[in-house]
Amino acid sequence: MKIAIAGFGALGARLGVMLQTAGHEVTGIDGWPAHIAAIKTNGLTVVHDQETPKVYQLPVLTPQEVTGAFDLIILLTKTPQLDRMLTDIAPIITDKTQLLVLSNGLGNIEVMTKHVAKQQILAGVTLWTSTLVKPGEIHTTGSGSIKLQAIGGADAQPVVAALNEAGLNAELTPDVLTAIWHKAGINAVLNPLSVLLDANIAEFGTAGNAMDMALNILEEMQQVGASQGIKVDVSGIIADLSRLLKPENAGNHYPSMYQDIQNGKRTEIDFLNGYFARIGQQEGIATPFNALVTRLIHAKEDIERVKLAKQQENFEI
The missing domain is CATH 1.10.1040.10 (N-(1-d-carboxylethyl)-l-norvaline Dehydrogenase; domain 2)
Structure with a gap:
């Protein structure tokens, strides 16, 4: 599956690495120049539970740089910046793109309906965690899970399957709110x-x-x-x-x-x-x-x- 992660900070980077390791084509989208530059130059360093650091290579672009079409866009932008992010990445959203919002806070679904059809919206919550130590480096600990629901009734099973291939412990819920x-x-x-x-x-x-x-x-x-x-x-x-x-x-x-x-x-x-x-x-x-x-x-x-x-x-x- 071709996946973009909009909001490639601590948690976005952790999910991105897990999805890439499972064989998916992952692109990060972020607006922090220092973070993007560090990953481009040295790769993304991940330290998990005091283990030896591992370095991963994956593309990370600004919203203005990213092109192409994606099967899934995972939204991890902070809620106050969600509207701006969706505006900036509008060129890569087709009518076949599904968007999964995992951002904390309330009001995300209402923002998304201004940009895409309800049929494209997947809303979820996650208990995965991550810490951004410095540009290009995250520390991770423990495990987590994801619960999600297709707001417009679309088939979300392929997304759940992709997430679970990466060990993200995803499941559908009938009442995501x-x-x-x-x-x-x-x-x-x-x-x-x-x-x-x-x-x-x-x-x-x-x-x-x-x-x-x-x-x-x-x-x-x-x-x-x-x-x-x-x-x-x-x-x-x-x-x-x-x-x-x-x-x-x-x-x-x-x-x-x-x-x-x-x-x-x-x-x-x-x-x-x-x-x-x-x-x-x-x-x-x-x-x-x-x-x-x-x-x-x-x-x-x-x-x-x-x-x-x-x-x-x-x-x-």
């Missing part, structure tokens, strides 16, 4: 709290009030979900969080929001905790914890960007 909200609940806990506590997932779990904070977020989310016709299984999310805290699963991983903050990037907080707070306000549902977490993350974004700018100034002097 519930799964997406479930994953959003996991991310709404682990992503911002890892940033605010400066901790990886396992370290977050050592906090005596870790699950109390998780419940503060999730119980508000549950009320917001109910107002949108979504049943949020708080106990199920807590069970998954407990599993992810273990080092052999994802405990040693720093979530993507932590990585974005470290790199001076805007996060997707407005499509996680901020989304719950915004819908809550519209529906008359109090969400003080999610609103506070959102404001704190935005403050952290500003602080870290100023720090990085000063470091760059000192470097150039």
Whole structure:
């Protein structure tokens, strides 16, 4: 299968390597010049669970450079940048191209319907993780899974088969929106709290009030979900969080929001905790914890960007 991965950061690179190793023709699409240059020059370095680093060669292009047609485009662009990415790669999307969105956050499907027919949309969630250490190098740990659904009722079995050939543990689900909200609940806990506590997932779990904070977020989310016709299984999310805290699963991983903050990037907080707070306000549902977490993350974004700018100034002097 000819596959493009739009958003070839930490997770996109991990999936890309796995799919290429399984024999698929993979092209990465990304907008970070340093990352693209490093892969073009030295290949993509992957370190898995402290094993010896491996180097993989695969094409990575900007959205403006990529050409041709693809059977499948996997979207891992951050939700705030999804609309722009789809606009930029429109020339490579044919009416036969299927698009699988695995980006975190809520609202991705609505964005996609502005660009392609529902029949082409596959929406999914994934528990695979990866860390971008520096341009051209990722560190991976543990394993994961993918759940997906064809929004317009198209045949998604060939995509599931391709993903499973790569060991990605993919399966179809009849209710992906519930799964997406479930994953959003996991991310709404682990992503911002890892940033605010400066901790990886396992370290977050050592906090005596870790699950109390998780419940503060999730119980508000549950009320917001109910107002949108979504049943949020708080106990199920807590069970998954407990599993992810273990080092052999994802405990040693720093979530993507932590990585974005470290790199001076805007996060997707407005499509996680901020989304719950915004819908809550519209529906008359109090969400003080999610609103506070959102404001704190935005403050952290500003602080870290100023720090990085000063470091760059000192470097150039």
